[in-house]
Amino acid sequence: MATTQASEQRLRAVETTAFAGVFTREITLFRRIWKSSTFGSIVEPTINLVAFGFGFGALVTSVQGIPYVQYIGTGVVASAILFSSVFAGMYDTYVKRYYMKTYDGILATPVDVPELFLAEAAWIAVKSGIYGCAPLLIAMIFGLPPSWGMLAVPFIGMLTGFGFAFMGQWFSGIVPSMDSFTYVQSALVTPLLLLSGVFFPISGFPQWVQSLAQLNPLYHCVELVRDAVFGWDPRSDLVSVTVLCAFAAVMGALAVRVLRKRLID
Numbered sequence: 001m002a003t004t005q006a007s008e009q010r011l012r013a014v015e016t017t018a019f020a021g022v023f024t025r026e027i028t029l030f031r032r033i034w035k036s037s038t039f040g041s042i043v044e045p046t047i048n049l050v051a052f053g054f055g056f057g058a059l060v061t062s063v064q065g066i067p068y069v070q071y072i073g074t075g076v077v078a079s080a081i082l083f084s085s086v087f088a089g090m091y092d093t094y095v096k097r098y099y100m101k102t103y104d105g106i107l108a109t110p111v112d113v114p115e116l117f118l119a120e121a122a123w124i125a126v127k128s129g130i131y132g133c134a135p136l137l138i139a140m141i142f143g144l145p146p147s148w149g150m151l152a153v154p155f156i157g158m159l160t161g162f163g164f165a166f167m168g169q170w171f172s173g174i175v176p177s178m179d180s181f182t183y184v185q186s187a188l189v190t191p192l193l194l195l196s197g198v199f200f201p202i203s204g205f206p207q208w209v210q211s212l213a214q215l216n217p218l219y220h221c222v223e224l225v226r227d228a229v230f231g232w233d234p235r236s237d238l239v240s241v242t243v244l245c246a247f248a249a250v251m252g253a254l255a256v257r258v259l260r261k262r263l264i265d
Contacts, residue, residue: 014118018111022119025106030123041127042134045080049073049135052199053142064201066230073139074229075198077153078160078221081132085161086189088124089168090181093117093259097172103263113260121165121252128161129154136229149228156228159244160221166251173258197222217247 030037053069063071096102106116133154140146171184195202195209196218202210213219220240227233 014115015110015112018109018115019119019122021109022106022111022116023123026120026123030127037127038131041080041084041131044083045076045131045135046138048079049076049138052076053139056199067143069142070139070144070229071226072199073135073142073144074226075196075222076135076139077132077157077225078196078218079193079198080135081128081157081160081221082164082189082193082218084131085124085128085164086168088127089121089165089170089255090172090184091168091178093120093169093172094175094178094181097259097262098178107263113263114256117166117169117255117259118252121162121169121255124165125158125161128165129157132157132161132225136225144229147229149230149232152228153225156221156224159241159248160217163217163244163248163251166248166255169255170251170258173255173262192216192218195219215243217244220244 049072053072056068056072060068062068103116107113136144136150136153171181175181175184195205195213195216197213198218202213202219205213220243224237224240224244227237
C-alpha cells in the first residue's frame, strides 16, 4: 500500500529530468523553424508601433506626459508577448494533440502531463520574453531613452508569457475544433488587448471598465513594462507581479487538468 502511494506521488510530481527533456526537444525543433516563427512574432508588433506611433502620434503628441511614440512603444511590448504566447499555446498544442499525436508518443516515455505542458509553456514564455524586447529596441531607435530598468523587461515578458501560454493550452483542450479559436480571439484576446492600456490610457473609460481592467493580466504587464522604462512604483508593481503570478498558477492548473482528461482519462 505504501509503495503504491509513493508511486502515485511520484507521478504527480514534476520530475526535472522529464521537464528538461521536453524543454530540450522544443529548443531542437525551434532551430528548424526559428526564422518563420520569429518573423511573425516581431514584424507585426513593429508594424503596429510604427503605424500607431506616427499615425496617432501626428495627432496626439504625448500621453500622461510621455511622447506618444514612446508610450506606444512600451505598450506594444505587451502585445508582442500576448500574441507570441497565447496563440502558440492554442494552435501548437491543438495540432500536436489532435492531428500529429505528438503527445501520445511523449507520454509513452517517463514524462507525465504536468511536466510536458509546464516545459512547453516555459519554452513559450522564454520566447515571449525575447520577442517582447523587439518593439522596445525599435522605440529606442525612435527616441526612447535607455534605462537600467529595461533589463527587467524580458523577465516581465516571461512571467506574462507563462500565464498566456497556459491559457492557450487550456483553450486548446476545451474547444471542439480549431475553428473555435476564432471566438477566443474575437471575444477574449482582442478585448484583453484593448483594455490593457497598450494604445491609450484606460483612465478615459467609465469607472466600472477601469475596475474590470484591473483584472486583466495584460494591463499589469503594460504597467510593469512602462514602470521598468520610466521609473518603478514599488507598491503598484508588487500588485502587478502578484496578479501575473496568480494568473499563471490558475491557468497552469486548468490547462493540466483539462489536457490530462483529453490525453489520459
